[in-house]
Amino acid sequence: EADIYQTPRYLVIGTGKKITLECSQTMGHDKMYWYQQDPGMELHLIHYSYGVNSTEKGDLSSESTVSRIRTEHFPLTLESARPSHTSQYLCASSDQLAGRGETQYFGPGTRLLVL
Amino acid sequence: AQKITQTQPGMFVQEKEAVTLDCTYDTSDPSYGLFWYKQPSSGEMIFLIYQGSYDQQNATEGRYSLNFQKARKSANLVISASQLGDSAMYFCAMREITGRRALTFGSGTRLQVQP
Numbered sequence: 001e002a003d004i005y006q007t008p009r010y011l012v013i014g015t016g017k018k019i020t021l022e023c024s025q026t027m028g029h030d031k032m033y034w035y036q037q038d039p040g041m042e043l044h045l046i047h048y049s050y051g052v053n054s055t056e057k058g059d060l061s062s063e064s065t066v067s068r069i070r071t072e073h074f075p076l077t078l079e080s081a082r083p084s085h086t087s088q089y090l091c092a093s094s095d096q097l098a099g100r101g102e103t104q105y106f107g108p109g110t111r112l113l114v115l
Numbered sequence: 116a117q118k119i120t121q122t123q124p125g126m127f128v129q130e131k132e133a134v135t136l137d138c139t140y141d142t143s144d145p146s147y148g149l150f151w152y153k154q155p156s157s158g159e160m161i162f163l164i165y166q167g168s169y170d171q172q173n174a175t176e177g178r179y180s181l182n183f184q185k186a187r188k189s190a191n192l193v194i195s196a197s198q199l200g201d202s203a204m205y206f207c208a209m210r211e212i213t214g215r216r217a218l219t220f221g222s223g224t225r226l227q228v229q230p
Contacts, residue, residue, distance in 0.1 A: 031216065033217055033218075035218075040204070040223070040225075041222065041223075042206065042220040042221060042222045042223060043160075043206070043218070043220045044220075045217045045218070048217055058217065059217075088158055090158075090160060092160075092218075094216070101148035101150070101165045101167055101210060102148070102210065102216060103150065103162055103165055104150075104162070104210075104218055105162060106152075106159060106160035106161075106162075107159070108157070108158065108159045109158040109159055109160075111158065
């Protein structure tokens with residue numbers, strides 16, 4: 001299983017501020033993902049990465065950006081936070097075990113509230 | 116396009132009884148992976164069980180089993196001997212076999228285990 005970490009766990013911030021949500025994993029997984037989830041709703045993919053210097057946008061349009069300079073690190077940045085960005089953000093990475101279907105393991109999530 | 120449908124927004128079960136959470140899916144891919152995740156109120160996504168589309172036997176992981184009926188395109192989760200700690204949201208998800216290999220999630224079922 002992956003050890004995957006996200007910080008901060010909770011963030012309350014004012015409109016217009018720049019924020020970076022951190023995500024790190026220690027298992028050397030190449031594939032990493034960011035999902036957005038509103039309370040009680042399904043998860044939607046907003047960004048993914050196959051490896052270093054590889055990033056792509058997901059299904060849900062997002063004003064956030066991501067970078068992948070190191071295998072273990074996949075931060076998400078919002079240049080100017082707005083109340084519409086209020087949500088939970090979940091980071092995941094996947095293993096390469098064929099028998100487990102490249103299971104994705106998730107971090108604890110960051111709950112963002114933009115005032 | 117892939118689609119996951121979970122038709123039970125909420126379910127109740129008595130402690131120590133078994134419960135089945137429904138999941139149907141739609142895909143044109145001949146090969147795919149199906150997953151169940153548990154999300155407690157703390158927000159993290161916990162991997163429970165995986166079923167590959169070519170697996171001949173239903174997957175089992177401890178008290179969790181996946182009732183896979185390929186012709187009906189269903190992948191129901193069965194939890195045996197429910198415990199109070201099983202109270203949570205449960206999400207069914209499908210992984211793309213090509214391209215991004217991201218997960219498409221259903222809308223979830225909230226399970227409440229009653230003493």
